[in-house]
Amino acid sequence: MKRVSVPAGRLEPRSDAYPIVPTRGALEMSLEDFRAEAALWIVENAPRSLYGTRSGRFDGYWGGKKQPPVSEDVARWLAACVERGWTAPDWPTELGGGGLSRQHTEIISEILTELKLPPPLVGFGLAMIGPTLLDFGNDAQRAAHIPPIVRGEVRWCQGYSEPGAGSDLASLATRAVRDGDDFVIDGQKVWTSHADKSDWIFALVRTNPDAKKQSGITFILIDMSTHGVSTRPIELISGSSPFCEVFFENVRVPAANVVGQVDHGWTVAKALLGYERSMIGAAMGGQLRDAEADLVARARRALDAPSGQLPSALTRDEIADLAMDEACFNVTVQRVIEGMKGGKKPGSESSILKVVGSALKQRRFDLAVKIAGPESQGWEGDAFAADDLSLTRDWLRSRGNTIEGGTSEVQLNIIAKHVLGLP
Amino acid sequence: MAFSLTEDQTQIADSARKLVETQAPIARLRTLRSQPERWSRKCWAAMAEAGWTALCVQERHGGLDLGLTELALVAEAAGRQLAPEPLVSSAVLFASAVQLLGTHAQRDQLLASVADGTRIGALCVADGGRYDAPDRGCVQARIVDGGFIVDGVRSHTLDVTLADTLIVAARGPNGAVTLFVVDANATGITRTPEARVDGRDAATVRFDSVRLAPADILGELGGGLAQLDGALDRGAVGVAAFALGAATRALELTLDYVRTRIQFGVAIGSFQALQHRLAYVFAKVELARSGVLTASRAIDAGAADGPRLASMAKAKACDALELAAKEGIQMFGGVGMTDEYDIGFYLKAHRGLDTWLGDSAHHRARWATLQGY
Numbered sequence: 064m065k066r067v068s069v070p071a072g073r074l075e076p077r078s079d080a081y082p083i084v085p086t087r088g089a090l091e092m093s094l095e096d097f098r099a100e101a102a103l104w105i106v107e108n109a110p111r112s113l114y115g116t117r118s119g120r121f122d123g124y125w126g127g128k129k130q131p132p133v134s135e136d137v138a139r140w141l142a143a144c145v146e147r148g149w150t151a152p153d154w155p156t157e158l159g160g161g162g163l164s165r166q167h168t169e170i171i172s173e174i175l176t177e178l179k180l181p182p183p184l185v186g187f188g189l190a191m192i193g194p195t196l197l198d199f200g201n202d203a204q205r206a207a208h209i210p211p212i213v214r215g216e217v218r219w220c221q222g223y224s225e226p227g228a229g230s231d232l233a234s235l236a237t238r239a240v241r242d243g244d245d246f247v248i249d250g251q252k253v254w255t256s257h258a259d260k261s262d263w264i265f266a267l268v269r270t271n272p273d274a275k276k277q278s279g280i281t282f283i284l285i286d287m288s289t290h291g292v293s294t295r296p297i298e299l300i301s302g303s304s305p306f307c308e309v310f311f312e313n314v315r316v317p318a319a320n321v322v323g324q325v326d327h328g329w330t331v332a333k334a335l336l337g338y339e340r341s342m343i344g345a346a347m348g349g350q351l352r353d354a355e356a357d358l359v360a361r362a363r364r365a366l367d368a369p370s371g372q373l374p375s376a377l378t379r380d381e382i383a384d385l386a387m388d389e390a391c392f393n394v395t396v397q398r399v400i401e402g403m404k405g406g407k408k409p410g411s412e413s414s415i416l417k418v419v420g421s422a423l424k425q426r427r428f429d430l431a432v433k434i435a436g437p438e439s440q441g442w443e444g445d446a447f448a449a450d451d452l453s454l455t456r457d458w459l460r461s462r463g464n465t466i467e468g469g470t471s472e473v474q475l476n477i478i479a480k481h482v483l484g485l486p
Numbered sequence: 487m488a489f490s491l492t493e494d495q496t497q498i499a500d501s502a503r504k505l506v507e508t509q510a511p512i513a514r515l516r517t518l519r520s521q522p523e524r525w526s527r528k529c530w531a532a533m534a535e536a537g538w539t540a541l542c543v544q545e546r547h548g549g550l551d552l553g554l555t556e557l558a559l560v561a562e563a564a565g566r567q568l569a570p571e572p573l574v575s576s577a578v579l580f581a582s583a584v585q586l587l588g589t590h591a592q593r594d595q596l597l598a599s600v601a602d603g604t605r606i607g608a609l610c611v612a613d614g615g616r617y618d619a620p621d622r623g624c625v626q627a628r629i630v631d632g633g634f635i636v637d638g639v640r641s642h643t644l645d646v647t648l649a650d651t652l653i654v655a656a657r658g659p660n661g662a663v664t665l666f667v668v669d670a671n672a673t674g675i676t677r678t679p680e681a682r683v684d685g686r687d688a689a690t691v692r693f694d695s696v697r698l699a700p701a702d703i704l705g706e707l708g709g710g711l712a713q714l715d716g717a718l719d720r721g722a723v724g725v726a727a728f729a730l731g732a733a734t735r736a737l738e739l740t741l742d743y744v745r746t747r748i749q750f751g752v753a754i755g756s757f758q759a760l761q762h763r764l765a766y767v768f769a770k771v772e773l774a775r776s777g778v779l780t781a782s783r784a785i786d787a788g789a790a791d792g793p794r795l796a797s798m799a800k801a802k803a804c805d806a807l808e809l810a811a812k813e814g815i816q817m818f819g820g821v822g823m824t825d826e827y828d829i830g831f832y833l834k835a836h837r838g839l840d841t842w843l844g845d846s847a848h849h850r851a852r853w854a855t856l857q858g859y
């Protein structure tokens with residue numbers, strides 16, 4: 064991987080207005096030139112306080128009306144990138160994107176990772192519903208929804224799962240009945256991540272109860288502020304409450320909010336799951352980058368071995384084995400990205416990323432708590448270091464990685480059937 | 487770094503696969519294993535004809551001067567059918583050692599014939615081809631009359647029986663190891679073939695007062711085994727690519743079998759307990775493929791992390807082969823245990839490939855060392 068060298072003395076962000084460098088030339092220059100130019104622009108525009116703040120988790124500002132940026136610098140960083148179309152570098156410029164290729168986008172994200180800078184904006188808008196609308200939405204829907212996503216003004220959540228429909232998603236029962244220009248929606252979603260902090264929800268609803276399972280489903284966009292929508296947070300084993308139940312009672316939604324055809328939402332839903340899995344996979348690639356250094360640092364503390372060879376052969380072996388798998392995984396992510404060049408859709412190989420990436424992440428945290436030993440037992444308070452407390456919580460949270468976005472078992476079913484061709 | 491193959495590389499991979507399938511199918515292992523020559527000169531000639539032995543040799547020595555990236559493609563093809571020809575020994579380990587350490591004279595003398603396949607080279611530097619075990623110092627060199635006299639025994643040495651030229655490591659009186667290029671048929675050398683689980687060519691090599699000259703030294707006098715690191719890293723990637731091909735093929739054989747074997751009125755491949763395990767094997771094989779791809783490219787590019795990535799490729803590819811072979815035998819059921827079915831060959835091959843050039847645990851320890859912990 065190319066290292067980005069940060070020129071000394073250049074870290075101070077410029078106080079004047081963000082220089083607008085024409086993105087147009089980027090497509091003509093070589094990728095290496097682009098890397099140099101992009102690194103320079105990032106170094107000039109990223110506020111100094113943000114360097115090193117990316118801890119490797121899903122960080123970055125999630126956008127939306129309900130949660131303002133945590134600091135002025137986060138807002139400045141977002142504004143600078145919005146100006147240049149770099150919150151969504153490979154989306155069309157007329158919708159607020161950067162008009163670049165996927166490779167350019169990769170380069171930008173490599174530079175950010177290298178500098179431990181958070182991306183200016185993250186979330187389901189950029190990662191899931193945006194790409195879906197670009198592929199399946201009509202012009203009016205794109206014009207209405209893409210620019211606010213790119214600018215971080217609207218936060219989206221995903222209303223797929225229901226109490227009776229998890230892995231067997233197509234058995235979902237939330238009803239939508241046509242009434243004039245609207246659909247009237249009744250039912251319940253569950254495990255909806257960040258529903259209470261979101262402005263809009265993309266949901267799967269049943270429009271035809273008589274049709275065969277997959278065929279009566281419609282993909283629809285719902286403004287969460289509509290009368291009749293309510294949310295209730297659910298507490299996780301890690302103690303946080305990132306996801307909710309969402310209730311719909313007589314919710315009127317314009318029929319114009321249907322993406323694709325009524326009763327044919329399953330195709331849209333599946334395409335979106337492909338983006339979701341590649342997002343989860345790729346995000347894990349990013350998160351895994353620093354795992355080895357983190358584990359070694361923990362082992363040094365736990366084994367009281369500040370330098371040199373770790374005194375535990377077993378710990379060395381386990382860290383090295385994990386680090387090798389992670390390195391191979393990150394290359395696999397790159398292979399998949401390369402395979403998607405020229406606008407090809409992520410195929411079933413993206414589910415290999417999900418199943419492998421989520422298991423690796425769990426292994427990372429399992430190994431970390433094992434190395435931390437007694438220090439991994441804290442829950443809250445002063446008896447444990449803050450870093451160790453968050454490790455315990457992250458470790459618990461990581462159990463969800465093999466459940467969310469389609470369980471590992473379901474992923475393995477997909478690989479067996481669609482990649483290995485088993486009956 | 488680009489991982490997709492260029493058109494030329496795709497062509498190399500395709501024709502390598504065709505060559506192996508038509509001229510070197512795995513079935514021949516059953517006859518080769520009982521013959522005095524454990525691999526086929528005819529197949530070797532075909533591989534040489536196709537340029538395999540020239541891939542990693544520089545152009546001015548008659549080579550093609552391509553890289554490990556290309557070599558890995560043909561080694562992977564060879565691995566699919568477990569072809570026992572000494573590709574990695576001669577065309578990678580020996581060729582790289584001479585290229586990296588040899589004098590002009592040595593390179594002029596040795597490389598052209600290695601590139602065209604007429605000379606078989608092999609390493610005879612560590613018992614069992616392991617670099618993770620302490621050197622027992624069984625081969626000693628004394629200095630006599632401005633030359634050297636080498637005595638000792640090296641056991642479990644791969645690909646030496648039919649080799650023409652060996653690279654031998656011998657410990658001098660001061661304890662330092664010197665490498666020599668030695669004619670395998672020199673007076674005082676006896677090679678006693680060994681019977682191995684994987685059926686490959688290996689021998690115990692005995693040195694009785696073998697006389698060598700200063701011009702036979704490869705690298706520095708007393709330069710140590712570490713001089714070979716560059717060649718061993720390349721060899722590790724070659725072995726990894728071979729193991730990757732073997733793992734891929736073992737999985738394919740198993741998939742073919744579970745699709746057609748009927749029990750309880752259905753193909754056993756419809757059982758989820760088998761499907762999930764096969765999907766997991768597939769994921770492991772794909773990760774190993776990424777390992778081989780990145781290691782071969784890193785070494786070709788002269789990247790600083792080449793050695794570490796070579797260790798990764800070796801460990802991950804051999805681990806993938808082990809899993810694919812063991813799950814394969816299990817899923818074949820009773821017939822998996824029979825000599826008649828090919829799947830067992832893959833497990834036997836793993837035993838040899840894993841040990842050769844250091845096993846997976848050795849390579850993980852090496853990775854940790856190179857990463858500073």
Ligand SMILES: Cc1cc2nc3c(=O)[nH]c(=O)nc-3n(C[C@H](O)[C@H](O)[C@H](O)COP(=O)(O)OP(=O)(O)OC[C@H]3O[C@@H](n4cnc5c(N)ncnc54)[C@H](O)[C@@H]3O)c2cc1C
Nearest residue numbers: 221222223224229230254255256463466467468469470472
């Ligand atoms: C942290 C987190 C965040 C989430 N965020 C969202 C969100 O934002 N929006 C949303 O819609 N959903 C979300 N989900 C829900 C998630 O998609 C579901 O939990 C998941 O699809 C599994 O469904 P379930 O919980 O009903 O489990 P079930 O489907 O009941 O599965 C229980 C167990 O049975 C296994 N199983 C089920 N079917 C099979 C089969 N055919 N073969 C083998 N094994 C099987 C599963 O693998 C699992 O181990 C989230 C979940 C988590 C944990």
